[in-house]
Amino acid sequence: xxxxxxxxxxLSMLGWFxxxxxxxxxxxxxxxxxxxxxxxxxxxxxxLFANAMQARGRTGGFMPAFNLTxxxxxxxxxxxxxxxxxxxATGETLLAWLDExxxxxxxxxxxxxxxxxVIVSHSSTCAKPVARPLRRSGLKGAAxxxxxxxxTSLLPCLPLTAVLMLAAVRGSATEGALYxxxxxxxxxxxxxxYIGGATGWLATRIRQEIPRHAALLRRISGIILVLFGARxxxxxxxx
Numbered sequence: 001x002x003x004x005x006x007x008x009x010x011l012s013m014l015g016w017f018x019x020x021x022x023x024x025x026x027x028x029x030x031x032x033x034x035x036x037x038x039x040x041x042x043x044x045x046x047x048l049f050a051n052a053m054q055a056r057g058r059t060g061g062f063m064p065a066f067n068l069t070x071x072x073x074x075x076x077x078x079x080x081x082x083x084x085x086x087x088x089a090t091g092e093t094l095l096a097w098l099d100e101x102x103x104x105x106x107x108x109x110x111x112x113x114x115x116x117x118v119i120v121s122h123s124s125t126c127a128k129p130v131a132r133p134l135r136r137s138g139l140k141g142a143a144x145x146x147x148x149x150x151x152t153s154l155l156p157c158l159p160l161t162a163v164l165m166l167a168a169v170r171g172s173a174t175e176g177a178l179y180x181x182x183x184x185x186x187x188x189x190x191x192x193x194y195i196g197g198a199t200g201w202l203a204t205r206i207r208q209e210i211p212r213h214a215a216l217l218r219r220i221s222g223i224i225l226v227l228f229g230a231r232x233x234x235x236x237x238x239x
Contacts, residue, residue, distance in 0.1 A: 010162035024163055024179055028186020031159045037190040040152050043111060043228055044072060044192065045199050047148060050118045050221035051141050052203035053214045060207065065200020068145045069193050075149025077184030080160065081177050083153070087167040088176020095168055098156060101236045107151040108232030114144045115225030118218060155232075159183070 014023035031037075048068060052060040086094045097103060117140070156164065163183045167176030207214045 006158055007162045007165055010159055011166060014166075020166065021178070021182055024166075025182045025186045027159050027163070028183035029189050030186075031157065032187030032190045036157050036159070036187055037192045037195075039157065040072075040192060041195065043148055043152060043225065044069065044196060046221040046224040047114065047118065047144060048196050048199045049203040050218045050225075052200045053207050053218035053221070054121060055204065055207070060200060060204035062197040062201040065203075066193055066197035068141060068200075069196030071142055071145040072149040072196070073188050073190060073192065075146040076153045077181065077188060079150045079153035080180040080184035080187075082180070083156065083160075083164055084167045084180025084183075085173045085177035087164040088170055088179075089173035091168045091171060095161075095165060098161065098164070103154040104236035105233045107154040108229045108236070110147050110151040110229070111232065112226050112229030114147055115222045115227075115229055117144065118222030118225060121218070121222075 010027070013027065014020050017023035017026060048065045051068065052065065055064075083094070121140075153160075160183060163179050164176075167179045170176065170179075203217075206217070
């Protein structure tokens with residue numbers, strides 16, 4: 001396992017708390033408020049920007065982006081829980097896959113597919129769009145954000161890796177799932193909601209000022225996502 005000394009240092013911090021469960025929750029809270037949240041921005045911000053560019057008129061803004069960010073975080077919590085259960089059930093097997101980057105092409109494929117979907121999507125051009133297309137667009141946005149949340153979680157940060165190692169040592173899928181859930185709930189106390197909302201608000205203002213360039217800016221955002229996804233796949237292939 002790479003970075004084993006750093007992982008052991010993370011685990012040693014759990015001794016400061018009355019139980020591992022409290023320590024894992026506190027660990028998630030600390031990193032959710034700091035490093036773990038901001039590491040997601042390179043993927044989260046381009047999608048929220050593109051989503052706002054696809055809207056029309058006064059639609060978009062802070063709250064839609066805020067709500068999409070909440071879905072992103074919910075997906076991360078669910079994936080953390082699944083990873084914890086997997087580590088508890090398989091022990092070193094899942095940890096070895098993560099250490100070897102086996103899940104990197106999976107995450108990269110998800111991000112690339114979402115980026116392509118953003119590039120080929122069409123902005124609303126009707127003055128009064130009917131409810132069904134709007135509903136369908138909202139479902140796509142929700143699905144894309146859930147996918148991005150899952151993809152980023154398949155590339156665990158150091159604290160999450162430490163939690164997964166502890167789950168593997170415990171050897172229980174149930175306990176591992178609880179560890180992943182507690183870490184995710186702690187990390188959910190994140191500034192990402194407001195950063196995401198601000199991104200949607202800013203993109204909406206830009207779209208209102210230069211509507212003719214909205215499609216171009218949306219496609220550029222999609223290209224950024226494709227490049228990030230392709231980078232993950234290539235990084236795995238060359239290692």
